[in-house]
Amino acid sequence: MSARVLVVDDIEANRRLLQAKLEAQYFTVLQAENGQHALDVAEQELPEIILLDVMMPGMDGYEVCRRLKANRLTAHIPVVMVTALSDSEDRVRGLEVGAEDFLTKPVDDFALMSRMGALMRYNAVASELRQRQASGLKAGAMDETQDEELHRPARVFIIDDNPRTSARMATMLRNDGHTATTLLEAGDMSNLATMGVDIMILSISAKAFDPLRLCAHFKMTEATRAVSIILVCDPSDRARAGKGLDIGASDVIFSPVDRQELLARVRTQTRRSRYIELLRHRVDRGLELSVIDQLTGLYNRRYMMSQMQQLMQRAVMGGKPVSIVMCDIDYFKSVNDTYGHDAGDEVLQEVAGRLRENVRPMDVVCRPGGEEFMVIMPDTPGDLACAAAERIRRAVASQPFMVSGGKREITITLSAGVATIRGPDDTIADITKRADTALYQAKMGGRNRVESVAA
Template identity: 40%
Template sequence: MAGRILIADNVPTNRIILKVKLASAFYDVSQATTGAGTLTQARAERPNLILLDVDLGDMSGFETCTRLKADPVTAHIPVAILTPAQNPEAKIAALKAGADEVLSKPLDELTLTARVRALMRASATSEELRRRNETAHALGFSEAHGHYEAPGKIILIGTTAEEAMGWRAGLKGMVHDEVAIERADHLLESIYHGDIADLYVISTGAGDGDGLRLISDLRAREATRDAGIVVVHGPQDRREALMALDLGANDLIVRGADPEEMALRLRSQMRRKKETDLLRLTLDEGLRLATRDKLTGLYNRHYALPHLDKIAREARESGQHFALMLIDVDRFKSVNDTWGHATGDAVLIEVARRLSDNLRSMDLVSRFGGEEFLICMPMTSLMEARAVAERMRAGICARPIALAPDQAPISISVSIGLAMGGDQGAATPDVDTLLAIADRALYAAKAEGRNQVTLGSYAA
């Protein structure tokens, strides 16, 4: 899904080349020519990613990055600094300034877009963390603490044990986390027995040259799905490195890099991993009880409405669109009347699970009341929203719900009303209007035969 990128460079040719490359990948691109302009635009536009040149005229890219990371409004936005080729000092300076990524010139299109995709994933997590904390604060609950004093754990998987030991020796005194070495062929067994790390550093040559398979294995397992993954590759392994990013690696390090660079990158990834953990634990038990539906475990109406307001406000500010859906279980009263309320509850739990399985972590899904659910998808086009809505509808009606061995499975369906919000000029509707549009579309779906998705008249 499209994201907004701010390019900052005082050389017009450089900006134009970057903009063409990114626009061809369907990103929305804006431009700044100075450090001061970058700071102003970043606050106003809240882009998903900022690309900084090292020289911005009035200040360096390093100073601009430091200021961006010091501002609470822009601190969560990933920043990549573009440095001259073969300049390790500039790379270290960029990482020390807080850059999330360092890209060396000249940039080829494949490397650029692969790096951008990885940073966009990081941006989505940070944005959702910030949004949920702000929603919790708006509801009167304290925000979660953002300090991570407890050390994490890093596991090193080299091509050989000697390579991993060399990494550990280089990191000594520069990271304060537990650092362990593991063989590639023992890694999955260790995970199975509960030896889980926050970060995994994997050589592309690990496991008889099949280090990329380890990335897929880590991402496929619940225990390590959210771990940070850093891949070490040779200068000649460009294709494997880019593939690693698309498989879910968070960062790349060229084999033989300065140990200080590795330490800085690992510290940055550890911070992001702790933020991801905080995303899941940010609301304490009292907040969870206040904002969660006790039956389905989804967010309730009390949480959904202020969170929806925040998504709508940010969409207006950024010029992006979002999708709003109201979903109702068809003929639910007959389920309760025929099989009883316990069966009806089981049906709602299963519907909630199937809806959640089709959504991203950044999407909002809540039980809005009775047998009705609300979904809000930020940064989503109409075409994408319709595809997701149809997938959810089909997924619910295609498989009857099995409740007990001695009871026949129950076939159900849902009707979905869809409305689109975001920057649509002076006529942009507010949240109440969007809810009314989605509600009318939902009733139209039921009137036209149920088990279908209907688009609200405003979005049409």
């Protein structure tokens, strides 16, 4: 896996050194010599990662990072600050303006490549989800409610066999409003999936278990795969920390843990993991909207056709017969004309609800359009389908409908036509035409009745 990396430094020798290290690992390197140049290149080229020097004349790295994160086009590009500064306040300041991490000059090759690998994995997930989201929102565009969700206090689980250090970290987090639970308090990790954990803090120096094996286990387990893992390790144990990043950990904090750095990194990792969760929700919601009728919550015509195709093929290949019930609300136009379209929508929603309550879980209830509904019944011969249609008809006609916000009571009925697959040459058009013919017969026969076309 490779990526395009923007290296920003006002000293050409520094830029060329990083360029050589990155190109040796097959990264594509872009360069910028000052803050404004970096902003321009980032917006035009949209690199996957930005390595940003802090100490630059004119616009320093903090201001550049702040502007990158404020720009919708570049807000989600991971930024790594590269600096000679080692004071924790300088690191925290960078994290607070949106940087993902710091690298200290001279840049260690192992630390650089481990960090690049972790960020590339995050980028791959985020970029794929942004491309696939089907909600109609532009990538990165969030309303105030979503923005608040990203900044909610985190739920943190601390895995450390040292009671003093784990209690100290838990106190730091709780004093900042986060929910923190230690392994020693919980006793075991069996409830991690139900706890809704955002962040796991895992001590590399633990002796009671193998931390890296545990990290790998979390990343292989469905319930914890999306949880961000922050490793805590001694500065002399950077090689194991780098291995943890390769396995899938999101970040590293060196001990002794500084309070400000811990809080800033937890906030950053929580925001990133919730952003990924938000993107996944948008994708799922977009897929749902593509097959769901928004007014009634039933499946739409697109889904109906795909399901009929699959079920009929299964029936033809030796499966049990499939039947369909086509329903139409009687005199629905008069409901709209008399009580208004809002009342008509209420009727459609209530009919949909009664349909759902009177079919089996395996049946597929759809609204192809207008006042027409269809129930696809797998493994169902014609006589059973007729009985089910009659049950639906009675459920609709037996109780009055409340419309106009519950102020009016009206009687609604529906007519239904039933058809069953006839043989291997039967098509969707054939079976729906027979159901439609049966429905027409029910309408002509006086409405509020069920008719079928015999096989």
